[in-house]
Amino acid sequence: MRLRWSFRRLAWMLALLAGLLAPLAVGNPYYLQVLTLGLIWAIGVYGLNIVLGFTGQLSLGHAGFFGIGAYTVGLLTLRVGLSFWVALLAAVVLTMIAGWLVGWICLRTRGHAFAIFTMAVGVIINLLIDKWDSLTNGQVGLVNIPAPNAIGPVSFDSAQARYYLVLVFLVLAAYATWAILRSPIGRAMHAVRQSEELAAAIGIPVMRTKRLAFVLSTVFAGVAGALFAGYLGYLGPDVTGVDITFDMLLYLLVGGMGTVAGPLVGALLVGALTQVLQAFQQYQMLIFGPVLVILIRFFPGGLAGIPAGIRRRRERGPNPPPLAAEPIPAAREEV
Amino acid sequence: MLSVEALGKSFGGLQAVQDVTFSVEAGSITAIIGPNGAGKSTLFNLIAGAVRPTSGRIRLNGEDVTGLPAHEMAARGVARTFQSTHLFQEFTVIDNVMAACQLRGGAHLWDALLRTDKLRREAGALREQAMRALAFVEVAHLADRRAGTIPQEAQKRVALAMGIATQPKLVLLDEIAGGLNPEETDRMMALIRRLVDHGMTVCFVEHKLRMVMQLADQVVVIHHGRTIAEGTPAQVSRDPAVIEAYLGGGGIAAGG
Ligand SMILES: Nc1ncnc2c1ncn2[C@@H]1O[C@H](COP(=O)(O)OP(=O)(O)OP(=O)(O)O)[C@@H](O)[C@H]1O
Ligand SMILES: [Mg+2]
Numbered sequence: 001m002r003l004r005w006s007f008r009r010l011a012w013m014l015a016l017l018a019g020l021l022a023p024l025a026v027g028n029p030y031y032l033q034v035l036t037l038g039l040i041w042a043i044g045v046y047g048l049n050i051v052l053g054f055t056g057q058l059s060l061g062h063a064g065f066f067g068i069g070a071y072t073v074g075l076l077t078l079r080v081g082l083s084f085w086v087a088l089l090a091a092v093v094l095t096m097i098a099g100w101l102v103g104w105i106c107l108r109t110r111g112h113a114f115a116i117f118t119m120a121v122g123v124i125i126n127l128l129i130d131k132w133d134s135l136t137n138g139q140v141g142l143v144n145i146p147a148p149n150a151i152g153p154v155s156f157d158s159a160q161a162r163y164y165l166v167l168v169f170l171v172l173a174a175y176a177t178w179a180i181l182r183s184p185i186g187r188a189m190h191a192v193r194q195s196e197e198l199a200a201a202i203g204i205p206v207m208r209t210k211r212l213a214f215v216l217s218t219v220f221a222g223v224a225g226a227l228f229a230g231y232l233g234y235l236g237p238d239v240t241g242v243d244i245t246f247d248m249l250l251y252l253l254v255g256g257m258g259t260v261a262g263p264l265v266g267a268l269l270v271g272a273l274t275q276v277l278q279a280f281q282q283y284q285m286l287i288f289g290p291v292l293v294i295l296i297r298f299f300p301g302g303l304a305g306i307p308a309g310i311r312r313r314r315e316r317g318p319n320p321p322p323l324a325a326e327p328i329p330a331a332r333e334e335v
Numbered sequence: 336m337l338s339v340e341a342l343g344k345s346f347g348g349l350q351a352v353q354d355v356t357f358s359v360e361a362g363s364i365t366a367i368i369g370p371n372g373a374g375k376s377t378l379f380n381l382i383a384g385a386v387r388p389t390s391g392r393i394r395l396n397g398e399d400v401t402g403l404p405a406h407e408m409a410a411r412g413v414a415r416t417f418q419s420t421h422l423f424q425e426f427t428v429i430d431n432v433m434a435a436c437q438l439r440g441g442a443h444l445w446d447a448l449l450r451t452d453k454l455r456r457e458a459g460a461l462r463e464q465a466m467r468a469l470a471f472v473e474v475a476h477l478a479d480r481r482a483g484t485i486p487q488e489a490q491k492r493v494a495l496a497m498g499i500a501t502q503p504k505l506v507l508l509d510e511i512a513g514g515l516n517p518e519e520t521d522r523m524m525a526l527i528r529r530l531v532d533h534g535m536t537v538c539f540v541e542h543k544l545r546m547v548m549q550l551a552d553q554v555v556v557i558h559h560g561r562t563i564a565e566g567t568p569a570q571v572s573r574d575p576a577v578i579e580a581y582l583g584g585g586g587i588a589a590g591g
Binding site (some may be wrong): 182184191200 | 383384385404405406409410414415417421422423424425430434435450454457497500501
């Protein structure tokens with residue numbers, strides 16, 4: 001038990017070290033950009049993980065909230081001239097409000113209906129951003145979004161510096177996921193996913209729990225979007241497309257739902273795979289498809305879910321004990 | 336402590352429960368019996384707030400609690416187990432019970448994110464409370480097992496521990512001894528008596544007549560959603576309407 005725990009801690013330490021050293025190892029600016037964007041997507045996927053992996057609600061409007069965060073930063077820094085940091089805060093508040101309102105409406109439905117409702121919300125946000133030319137510049141998008149303002153001596157003009165900024169937020173996202181998972185709130189969320197009926201019976205406010213998960217997920221998406229705008233400096237309505245939501249869903253499935261490492265593993269691995277397969281041009285889906293099917297067939301809990309899967313198989317043992325094989329010694333004494 | 340007045344519930348055209356009236360004294364054991372499909376589980380769902388009644392009132396210690404959602408009923412001291420025992424299968428046994436302990440004093444999001452002292456204290460207290468509930472139902476040794484992998488009798492006990500962990504005044508048990516053998520049933524009966532000894536009031540639905548006769552202070556008989564008899568076990572078992580219902584509606588007498 002202790003051994004596994006410290007192994008996990010070591011893995012995280014190594015990952016963090018790799019994250020810190022990456023810009024030094026990655027000389028090519030293109031690859032650094034791919035890596036940074038991978039981390040940004042991972043932050044968004046951490047959000048999806050809370051609403052889907054923890055509470056089991058398939059939200060398909062995630063890219064919409066990513067877009068709200070991104071456009072809030074883009075517009076407030078470009079049009080109003082606010083500092084990136086103020087705009088980031090505004091993005092958090094705005095996605096929180098939007099998430100609360102959308103959650104309030106959509107969470108009245110369950111299962112497929114919820115998925116379709118949230119997808120519709122995503123489409124509406126996409127259309128608003130795409131068609132509201134006077135505000136968002138429509139198809140043209142926003143360009144020359146200023147880089148995040150310097151904090152004291154730390155400037156974010158270089159891509160490396162912005163990478164580290166993204167890394168900080170990624171660490172925060174992973175930490176928040178871990179902290180929530182281990183807290184009573186995380187337990188309540190996982191309880192709701194397994195049985196709403198039982199959760200309610202033991203006093204868990206199901207609706208409030210789901211709404212909290214939903215709002216948290218939109219805030220994560222909003223922060224990821226805000227970083228995206230601040231990192232790249234340009235932005236188009238395509239970032240709010242449903243296909244972006246499905247990309248994030250894919251990262252989560254491959255990485256492992258409900259785990260702390262899953263979103264990061266999934267976003268980086270699928271991102272890397274996509275890069276590698278670009279050499280195959282139009283045939284890349286031919287390879288990508290089967291790889292995904294195999295991954296999901298053999299690792300239904302995702303890559304980060306493998307240790308838990310092994311543990312569970314070991315618990316069951318080769319032949320499961322028959323029902324009531326276990327004596328209840330204390331009970332025998334009592335009666 | 337509990338009073339149910341002219342309670343009714345219809346699912347579309349089907350009157351699952353209609354005009355049911357009875358009351359439960361604090362510290363007593365009430366058995367609710369009736370043929371299959373009589374509306375017993377629906378009645379429990381109504382009292383526990385899982386299903387909203389279409390007519391009638393529910394009062395708990397004088398307070399009108401009609402139509403309150405399940406988690407608010409749990410907060411007011413109503414615990415229940417389900418007919419088809421279910422636990423959070425992916426959780427360990429102790430996590431199942433800790434989830435129920437959380438009802439009384441839980442930490443907030445900030446405590447979770449900042450990992451405050453309050454969170455730590457709370458976590459220790461939750462675990463301790465959960466272990467106490469597990470010890471009460473005598474399955475403390477299974478605390479770290481995954482809930483889906485423990486034997487059926489133990490699962491029923493864990494379900495009961497979850498109810499106890501919410502610190503209830505009223506406990507509703509829907510066929511908690513269903514599927515248990517006579518020996519296991521005896522142990523469950525002893526456990527139910529201990530709930531009462533610890534100040535809880537119990538209502539249970541059961542097909543096992545032996546349990547009804549030996550445990551209940553009061554029996555409420557339901558047939559086609561209506562109360563057809565009410566009284567002590569001895570009174571009810573002599574009641575012609577009850578005998579009629581059971582002869583007509585498929586027996587319970589064989590059970591237990
Ligand atoms: N959610 C529901 N929707 C529609 N009908 C329902 C629903 N729940 C129960 N019923 C119906 O209400 C009636 C009473 O069901 P209930 O489960 O309360 O019976 P019961 O007395 O608990 O039976 P059993 O002894 O078999 O457990 C049945 O006819 C059942 O089909
Ligand atoms: Mg029933």
